[in-house]
Amino acid sequence: MQRPTPSSRQQGASVGPDPSGESRPVTALKGVGFSLAQKLGRLGVETVQDLLFLLPLRYEDRTRVVPIGSLRPGDRAVVEGEVQLAEVVFRKKRVLLLRLADGTGFLTLRFFHFSGAQQEQLQRGVRLKCFGEVRRGPMGLEIVHPEYRRADRGDAQAVEDVLTPVYPSTEGVQQGRLRVLTAQALKEAATQSVRDWLPPELLADLGLPPLAAALEYVHRPPPDAPQDLLAAGRHPAQRRLAFEELLAHQLSLRQLRRELRRDPAWPLTVPGQLEERLLASLPFSLTAAQQRVRAELRADMQQAHPMLRLVQGDVGSGKTVVAALAALRAVEAGCQAALMAPTELLAEQHWQNFQRWLEPLGAEVGFLSGKLTGKARQLALGRIQRGELPVVVGTHALFQEGVRFARLALVVVDEQHRFGVHQRLALREKGVCEGRFPHQLIMTATPIPRTLAMTAYADLDVSVIDELPPGRTPVTTVVLPDSRRAEVVERIHSAVREGRQAYWVCPLIEESDVLEAQAAEDTAAVLAEALPGIQVALVHGRMPAAGKERTMARFKAGAIGLLVATTVIEVGVDVPNASLMVIENAERMGLAQLHQLRGRVGRGEHASSCVLMYRAPLSETARERLKVMRETTDGFEVARRDLELRGPGELLGTRQTGLMQLKVADLMRDADLLPRVHRAAEMMLERHTDNIAPLKRRWIGAGTRYGKV
Ligand code: ADP
Ligand code: MG
Numbered sequence: 001m002q003r004p005t006p007s008s009r010q011q012g013a014s015v016g017p018d019p020s021g022e023s024r025p026v027t028a029l030k031g032v033g034f035s036l037a038q039k040l041g042r043l044g045v046e047t048v049q050d051l052l053f054l055l056p057l058r059y060e061d062r063t064r065v066v067p068i069g070s071l072r073p074g075d076r077a078v079v080e081g082e083v084q085l086a087e088v089v090f091r092k093k094r095v096l097l098l099r100l101a102d103g104t105g106f107l108t109l110r111f112f113h114f115s116g117a118q119q120e121q122l123q124r125g126v127r128l129k130c131f132g133e134v135r136r137g138p139m140g141l142e143i144v145h146p147e148y149r150r151a152d153r154g155d156a157q158a159v160e161d162v163l164t165p166v167y168p169s170t171e172g173v174q175q176g177r178l179r180v181l182t183a184q185a186l187k188e189a190a191t192q193s194v195r196d197w198l199p200p201e202l203l204a205d206l207g208l209p210p211l212a213a214a215l216e217y218v219h220r221p222p223p224d225a226p227q228d229l230l231a232a233g234r235h236p237a238q239r240r241l242a243f244e245e246l247l248a249h250q251l252s253l254r255q256l257r258r259e260l261r262r263d264p265a266w267p268l269t270v271p272g273q274l275e276e277r278l279l280a281s282l283p284f285s286l287t288a289a290q291q292r293v294r295a296e297l298r299a300d301m302q303q304a305h306p307m308l309r310l311v312q313g314d315v316g317s318g319k320t321v322v323a324a325l326a327a328l329r330a331v332e333a334g335c336q337a338a339l340m341a342p343t344e345l346l347a348e349q350h351w352q353n354f355q356r357w358l359e360p361l362g363a364e365v366g367f368l369s370g371k372l373t374g375k376a377r378q379l380a381l382g383r384i385q386r387g388e389l390p391v392v393v394g395t396h397a398l399f400q401e402g403v404r405f406a407r408l409a410l411v412v413v414d415e416q417h418r419f420g421v422h423q424r425l426a427l428r429e430k431g432v433c434e435g436r437f438p439h440q441l442i443m444t445a446t447p448i449p450r451t452l453a454m455t456a457y458a459d460l461d462v463s464v465i466d467e468l469p470p471g472r473t474p475v476t477t478v479v480l481p482d483s484r485r486a487e488v489v490e491r492i493h494s495a496v497r498e499g500r501q502a503y504w505v506c507p508l509i510e511e512s513d514v515l516e517a518q519a520a521e522d523t524a525a526v527l528a529e530a531l532p533g534i535q536v537a538l539v540h541g542r543m544p545a546a547g548k549e550r551t552m553a554r555f556k557a558g559a560i561g562l563l564v565a566t567t568v569i570e571v572g573v574d575v576p577n578a579s580l581m582v583i584e585n586a587e588r589m590g591l592a593q594l595h596q597l598r599g600r601v602g603r604g605e606h607a608s609s610c611v612l613m614y615r616a617p618l619s620e621t622a623r624e625r626l627k628v629m630r631e632t633t634d635g636f637e638v639a640r641r642d643l644e645l646r647g648p649g650e651l652l653g654t655r656q657t658g659l660m661q662l663k664v665a666d667l668m669r670d671a672d673l674l675p676r677v678h679r680a681a682e683m684m685l686e687r688h689t690d691n692i693a694p695l696k697r698r699w700i701g702a703g704t705r706y707g708k709v
Pocket of ligand 2: 319
């Protein structure tokens with residue numbers, strides 16, 4: 001695949017004088033040759049200006065020497081002292097240990113790798129200035145592999161006079177190099193001033209520092225900078241940049257939305273007889289919220305331009321039937337509809353529902369997944385291409401190479417909150433038939449507060465099913481320390497004795513899915529022993545898909561009493577007979593995730609419960625989070641409280657924030673900026689259209705620019 005190289009852009013960019021440095025290639029800087037430029041290109045840095053927008057991830061304080069006696073584990077600090085003891089000891093390997101003292105205390109410096117010359121140099125009596133992270137070691141505090149300099153020869157460099165920025169690094173570009181380069185870029189910016197693309201009328205009431213000052217500050221914070229604010233990303237200089245970045249993304253999505261809505265689509269103007277017949281055959285009537293959303297979809301699909309609509313609805317709010325109604329509109333117009341689910345299991349679940357609902361109306365429902373191979377697949381593909389299957393349900397396989405539709409008018413994507421702009425675009429491209437784009441309906445159970453939805457999904461219209469069907473018994477949630485595990489096991493016993501089923505969700509281990517799988521296996525073994533006579537099975541992310549699905553199918557069929565799982569079961573599984581959900585280490589999970597997991601129970605007529613187990617001690621925020629879960633089962637309320645609670649430094653569920661590649665901004669942390677971002681975007685789209693392209697270029701760049709795929 002051809003990647004845009006720095007040099008290919010350079011040619012276009014270097015034409016004509018450009019005093020702002022806006023498009024001056026990085027190679028214009030001293031010491032930047034082709035190979036370095038290429039490496040920088042991998043960081044998205046192609047111009048001098050790009051360097052200014054390559055923002056530090058964090059800072060180190062090397063502005064002052066810290067007395068050793070005042071160090072605490074976890075500090076990253078500069079210390080200076082005299083080597084009192086130097087020895088090489090043999091643990092499995094040779095280790096060089098130095099004892100450094102400064103009169104206030106002493107510290108061990110530990111080197112696992114060292115040269116003969118280093119050993120020679122680092123002798124007793126030598127004065128060193130070191131920087132590194134302090135940790136607790138076997139002999140008190142220590143630093144492993146500190147950066148160090150001799151402090152007793154005139155060559156000792158004074159401490160730094162600004163906080164040291166730490167940049168996102170890439171193979172082959174050292175931090176030191178990035179610091180030198182950003183210093184050059186800042187110097188240029190100071191004399192030539194970076195162009196501020198925000199209109200003056202906007203800047204006036206933003207109440208944040210000007211762009212140039214903000215950039216200078218975040219790249220080189222003064223020694224007295226409030227480090228807690230900086231670490232939290234809440235300094236006004238950072239917020240100023242976050243505002244611009246969010247604005248650039250908002251503008252980009254809004255323009256994309258305009259563009260997409262100019263394309264042709266099948267206008268589905270039909271009387272709606274099939275829909276009426278489906279409604280008449282259902283054992284329930286639609287909730288008011290379902291009716292409202294149905295009307296919104298109908299209005300969209302009657303247009304000759306593609307619908308792009310996100311339907312948000314809490315777990316169990318009845319999104320599937322709304323999708324089925326939309327599909328029937330396409331069928332009645334003589335077109336096709338496709339529904340895509342993220343897993344085989346979910347796809348099969350939908351297939352069964354759709355067959356039950358649509359086939360009595362004469363609309364055959366096909367199925368296509370990765371499992372379908374050989375002759376059966378060929379047969380299905382042929383029928384799809386000839387238009388003999390008006391509705392097709394499946395997995396990603398639906399939009400793979402070789403799948404052609406005769407007249408695809410509607411694509412429904414279920415439970416795909418991981419679906420970003422790019423995937424949405426790719427999908428619609430693949431669905432083009434006879435030059436027309438399919439209508440798109442995206443369904444998600446992740447409730448997102450309105451301002452966030454307007455930001456992350458600015459290219460979509462949003463509908464909300466904010467009501468559950470009547471007659472559900474809300475899930476009771478209890479919070480227990482894991483010291484009361486035995487009681488929880490007993491609950492499983494009694495649930496299964498009553499003919500119900502249970503889930504046990506093992507902790508998420510972010511660093512390693514191997515460890516996570518292992519922990520889940522251990523838990524399953526322990527529980528199987530504690531629950532004689534009960535079928536215990538396990539699913540985790542490292543199992544092959546087929547095995548996972550076999551187990552899930554057996555659970556659904558009732559052959560398994562307790563399903564031990566990692567968080568893989570989070571999305572969409574529908575087993576109405578399951579009435580108990582146990583979540584271990586719930587204090588480590590985000591609210592959105594807990595809510596999704598809890599949504600797996602309470603789907604049948606049985607009273608259900610959810611046990612959130614935690615390991616003491618609980619942090620203040622974790623305690624609050626678990627309290628929210630106990631107090632409400634309403635997904636939107638959960639999301640609202642989530643937004644309030646999420647402080648910096650807490651583990652973020654990346655799902656909601658991972659929709660966009662953001663450099664400084666954080667959708668959660670900076671949520672309070674969003675209303676102003678939206679107003680600013682409107683103003684610029686109306687009155688300052690010329691400023692939009694350079695602003696987008698600056699923040700979104702060439703690499704990740706949205707656009708038609
Ligand atoms: P989700 O929005 O989580 O995808 P589903 O579409 O799976 O929810 O619906 C959950 C259950 O509620 C299904 O069994 C569905 O048939 C049922 N259901 C949907 N709408 C209604 C309604 N208006 N009244 C009663 N039950 C409904
Ligand atoms: Mg669903």
